[in-house]
Amino acid sequence: MEQMLVNGVVLAVNYALIALGITLIFSIMNILNFAHGQMFMIGGFVVYYLYGIYHLNYFLSLVAVVAVLGVIGYLFETCFFRRMRKVATREENSMLLAVGTALLLENLALSIFGEKQRGVPPVVTGVYRFGSAFLPANRLLVMLLALVLIIGLLLFVQYTRMGRAMRALAQDREVTHLMGVNVNRVAAFGFAIGAALAGLAGGLLITVFGVNSGVGNFYSIKAFIMIMIGGAGVVPGAILGAIVLGFAEAIGYELLPGSVTYLLILIGLIIFLLLRPQGLLGKPWG
């Protein structure tokens, strides 16, 4: 029971960090970033090379992740999605473009980084024991760092000028533009932050799970499930979705055979979406 609770908390926090980036991009630009998992993967590889191979300080490696993924996100928005918004008449076009960018990143990664699973030494070692539950120190560190990042992002979105502009853009693009906000700049910045968050999640979790070139789709799918539960484009919804999925997995794996756990999660998701398609915190009108 105690182990189940510990597993649930750890999964929920890790998942929340992954879901936040994709939610941010969706809320600002109405684009479901299918390449989110691939950006997570690149973040993992940046840490693998800087911290694992070249022995740079782990926290400096995370700073590098923010820079690299921020630039990638910025370039994706300015070079691909901005133009698509101008010329495309259908929403599916941006979705297809997003799928294309995911495939592009995955195949590039396979060519550059190879097919092997990669890993780095844990930043801290040791295992804590809470009653009958085990919690490795490195998982605890990752969880705490993820929590700090989540709180930092929420404060940024709530209280900074750019954060307010991003929220305004998420509510109404045209009105935001009429209010004198440089919409393109805010969109590019939002995409860069979303990509950097995905990369940071990868950079944190490589110390626990490792990374490989094909891992991206798995994380994208999990992120989609979380935002479907919480409500697409709603930041607190993403966190709620992460908590629900994290605990559903932890409880399911503890009490049921593994194959039944995900079967029940997916059946539950279908029933839930039939009853509340906008998710727990999403608005019925979108």
Place this chain on the structure above:
Amino acid sequence: MSIFAFRRRKFLVWLGAVAALVAGSAYSQDVLKIGVLGVMSGPAASWGLVNKYCAQTSAQLYNEQGGFEIGGKKYKIEIVPIDDKNDPKLAVSGAERLTKQEGIHYIIGPNVDTTAASVQPVAEAGGAIYFPYAFQQALYTPPHGNAVLGMIASYQAGPIIYKYLMDKKGVKSVSFVARNESDPLNQRDQGVQAAKKLGLEIKSSNDTYEPGTTDFFPVMSRVVSNNGDLIVLSGVAPADAPLLIKSARELGYQGILATETAQDIKILNEVAGNAADGFICVGGASTPEIRSDYMEKFVDRYKKVAGEWNDEAGTKVYALEIILATLQKVGPDAINNVELFKKEIPDFSMKNPFLKEDKPLKYVGAAYFSQPRQIGVPMVVNQVKDGKFETLFIGSVE
């Protein structure tokens, strides 16, 4: 410059080009194309890519010596790789392309039961022999005869490993954990049967994880709580093995962890670190103490082809080597006629070029498939010790 001078120069250039073309075709070498069909992208990419890199490495080594000799003529070996993305539909279209468009009769792969089974009718209709790395017995059993298993199957390695652990380490009980996919689940079921036959107590066998899982703490919490002497990671992928091992050790598991599949020591070290110590898995000709000089040369070249060595390749070096050696023995007619190749299979034997020790390499598997339809890859059982593979014992399949 007059127009005539210009035309004469142009004519001479054309004449030179035609002469070069004629000379080129007169000396052009015969090409023997070999297909590699397998998963080369996505999470399981390493399975198919290692097949491809092994074939390309062997081909390079032969081509540098002027080609591979069959019936007194040297053939340049050309590898034609196709990524089936672990999708049966793509495996079928890939096999059709290899057999119909490329005219290929010898294919290495595919990697899993579903893709290997889907390729069967195409290979049989197209007169091709294929070398899957899938364990489903029906593929190799009469009336089917065009598939040759490329490695040791889990149901062959499992009982031998369990028996060794019972005798040498006093193992009495076992838990199984498998990925929720057809191949690993089949391997788990076969492992459970073998363990029961040997008299091991089965502590648990229902625990599975979804493909793509990275956090194994929840699933391993349950497996570890059963407290078996041995945990078998059935059909585990190289990317998952170190994470499962690490989770088990972090949850305080003190027993033995083992699998019947091949793993890579660098991945185990990087991801699991010291937790991988004592882990038991299958290898091929991968540990340095058993490698021949030829294998050492192969490893060096493989590093250039793939960027780095992968211990999984130790079990996959054999396919192209045995295809070529069998063709050499039968003669050039077998290049386009696999029936001649099949006739040679029961009697074929050569010295295993990858092992230091003088051991034969032949087709085996009659005891399992009612006909020899398996490459007699030596069953090298390795254990991780101080970050390196150490050979525990070498077994064989007949």
